[in-house]
Amino acid sequence: MRSLWKTLDRTQWRDIALVCLAVGVIGLSYGAIAVTSGFAWWFPVLMGALVLAASSEFLFVGIIAAGGSPIAAVLAGLLVNARHVPFGLAVPDVLGRGWKGLIGTHLMNDETVVFAIAQDGLPRKRAAYWACGLGILICWPAGAALGALLGSVVHDTDALGLDAMFPAVILALILPALKQRELRRTSLAGVVLALVSTAFLPAGLPVLIALAALPLFTAAAATQGADQGTDRGADR
Amino acid sequence: MKNAVPTLIAMLALAGGTFLLRLAGPALRARVTFPERAEKLLEASAIVLLAALTATAALTEGHGFAGLARPIGVAVGGVLAWRKAPFLLVVLAAAGTAALLRLAGVR
Numbered sequence: 001m002r003s004l005w006k007t008l009d010r011t012q013w014r015d016i017a018l019v020c021l022a023v024g025v026i027g028l029s030y031g032a033i034a035v036t037s038g039f040a041w042w043f044p045v046l047m048g049a050l051v052l053a054a055s056s057e058f059l060f061v062g063i064i065a066a067g068g069s070p071i072a073a074v075l076a077g078l079l080v081n082a083r084h085v086p087f088g089l090a091v092p093d094v095l096g097r098g099w100k101g102l103i104g105t106h107l108m109n110d111e112t113v114v115f116a117i118a119q120d121g122l123p124r125k126r127a128a129y130w131a132c133g134l135g136i137l138i139c140w141p142a143g144a145a146l147g148a149l150l151g152s153v154v155h156d157t158d159a160l161g162l163d164a165m166f167p168a169v170i171l172a173l174i175l176p177a178l179k180q181r182e183l184r185r186t187s188l189a190g191v192v193l194a195l196v197s198t199a200f201l202p203a204g205l206p207v208l209i210a211l212a213a214l215p216l217f218t219a220a221a222a223t224q225g226a227d228q229g230t231d232r233g234a235d236r
Numbered sequence: 237m238k239n240a241v242p243t244l245i246a247m248l249a250l251a252g253g254t255f256l257l258r259l260a261g262p263a264l265r266a267r268v269t270f271p272e273r274a275e276k277l278l279e280a281s282a283i284v285l286l287a288a289l290t291a292t293a294a295l296t297e298g299h300g301f302a303g304l305a306r307p308i309g310v311a312v313g314g315v316l317a318w319r320k321a322p323f324l325l326v327v328l329a330a331a332g333t334a335a336l337l338r339l340a341g342v343r
Contacts, residue, residue, distance in 0.1 A: 014323070014324070015323045022327055043247070046247070047251070050247070051247070051251045060246075060247065064243055073243075074253065078250065081253070083289070084254065084257040084258045086261065086281045087258075089265060089278045090282035105259050110286065117282060158338065159335060159338055159339075161306075161309055161330070161331035161332060161338070163302075163306050164306045164330040164331050164333070164334035167290045167291075167294035167306075168313030168317075168331075170286055170290045170293075172323060172327075174283055174286050175314070175317050175318060183280055183284075187283060190285075190287060191291040193288070194288035194291060195295060199299055208285075211281055214281055217277065
């Protein structure tokens with residue numbers, strides 16, 4: 001734990017704390033929505049700790065509240081969480097081994113992955129991932145508990161603009177990576193694919209559809225490889 | 237809560253399934269070594285996913301458009317982040333802009 005403390009500087013700690021706080025505030029609205037939809041107070045808290053993936057939990061609560069079947073709610077939630085498979089392929093080294101690795105795996109989410117990617121070098125990636133992950137593991141269920149207690153008082157969180165927080169956080173953290181031209185182009189194409197398919201596909205799928213833009217990135221990388229005279233045939 | 241037991245079982249199934257989805261990537265990587273170029277591609281795929289997630293979270297609600305207030309708020313945050321503003325300012329400006337726009341009647 002001490003090494004984790006020293007690996008990150010003050011600015012990074014502040015950024016991570018802020019993201020955890022933002023997650024806690026979104027948790028407020030999640031807990032409030034759940035209890036006003038007829039769930040017991042402990043349900044969003046327990047689900048928050050065990051599922052630990054915000055958008056799938058909002059969707060689950062929404063489907064059950066609308067009278068949908070529990071099976072439909074599970075399938076929709078799993079679809080939304082399917083992006084964790086490519087996330088896990090991208091950041092395996094930060095997770096740790098053995099039983100610690102299992103906790104590290106549970107901590108995988110949008111914020112921890114983006115924080116890990118944004119850091120230079122494995123020790124800092126690992127420290128940022130764990131600090132952000134443990135913070136969210138505390139703040140998300142705690143926010144849900146507080147929201148469930150306050151109930152309808154915090155129901156209209158849109159009036160406070162809280163729905164703009166999550167996209168702004170992720171955007172700020174991926175901006176440095178988007179300086180790379182081929183990655184920016186590929187991401188932009190992926191964004192277009194996701195936005196267009198949102199009109200007719202169920203939640204979760206549009207984000208995965210964005211991966212169809214990846215050949216743009218491989219094509220650019222392959223061209224570069226050819227320029228440097230490396231072997232372009234051997235792939236995967 | 238109606239149908240408490242099936243709902244609880246469904247929630248546990250979602251938790252278990254989500255854990256398996258999280259485990260799939262690392263489990264595969266422990267068995268297969270990828271060439272360097274594939275590693276780059278995997279990291280790129282995470283960025284592409286996160287970019288698509290940002291765009292859909294900022295611009296859409298359900299199957300439709302989320303309205304103007306949220307995307308404008310996110311855009312203000314994005315510009316500030318691009319100009320290397322402190323993270324706190326980025327997040328507060330995004331939420332504050334969306335809130336003020338809604339207060340002014342922009343949906």
